[in-house]
Amino acid sequence: MNSIDELDLSEAFKVYAISNTPIFLLKRLRADPATNEISRSFSGEKILAALNELAGVEEKHATDFVRPYVYLVALSKLPEIGYLRAAGDINGVGKWDWFKYIQQVLVESYSPVVRVEIKPPRFSKYTTQFETIGEKR
């Protein structure tokens, strides 16, 4: 994925449309694959820049209305809380009714997530070792 706005948010929009409370929306977006994908594929700077851009333009498509919430929840999945805090200071976020509320809930409930990549040892290495041991016997 090259661009952050390429991601399909149609499922996220369906959840947004039936949301009666911001906590409902937040819980469902936390489980939405789109937020995981964004937090995995983009840096905090990029997500924050995308939010800044959204705040300055008018929404055109249905998914544009849920996009800021998806980005916000994606920020909460980063190992650094600074970006999540900074999202609340962006000019213009007041136009998204639940943004500030959800941002505050996310900040208060934030627990750092550290992503560690564990690579299995290469199979050939073990094969070689076993072969060596076998040869010694």
Place this chain on the structure above:
Amino acid sequence: MALVLGMKSELKLDSRCENQITNVTNRCARIPGEELAVDDLARKHPHAIHRTRSSRKYNCHGLVFASRRTEIWDSAEVAKIILEDDYVKVPFEEVHVGDVAVYVDNGDMQHSGIVVEMAKNPKMARILGKWGHLQEVVHWANDAPPEYGMNIEYYRVTS
């Protein structure tokens, strides 16, 4: 004299104890995609009665607790209404028409409606509610969007 209203505002809405209930009246136009979502849900829930099209002016809690005038979006405010308006919790076996059904998930009151019918066998409530910014629906308790879950509490004002 013409009355000029803002796109969004808060109504004066008190509980019986005269405490303001936080709410927002949203007079903005429908957003693109909502009408398609209405049709999509109508297809997915063919046994429900889909009474209206989408509206951002009120949500389910606004329908139940504020006569469709506004949106009550904070679960804490719904809890305040239940407490200060003298609602009492009713066991499912004793639910009847006119009671309020609230779909709860870990304290979040994520959907509500008014019981309009009780089926006897099996015992099941039929509920008038509204699905977010979308349509008003008369649906069986187990025929709402699955995201609302099935943890339903019932309440009644008795005095």
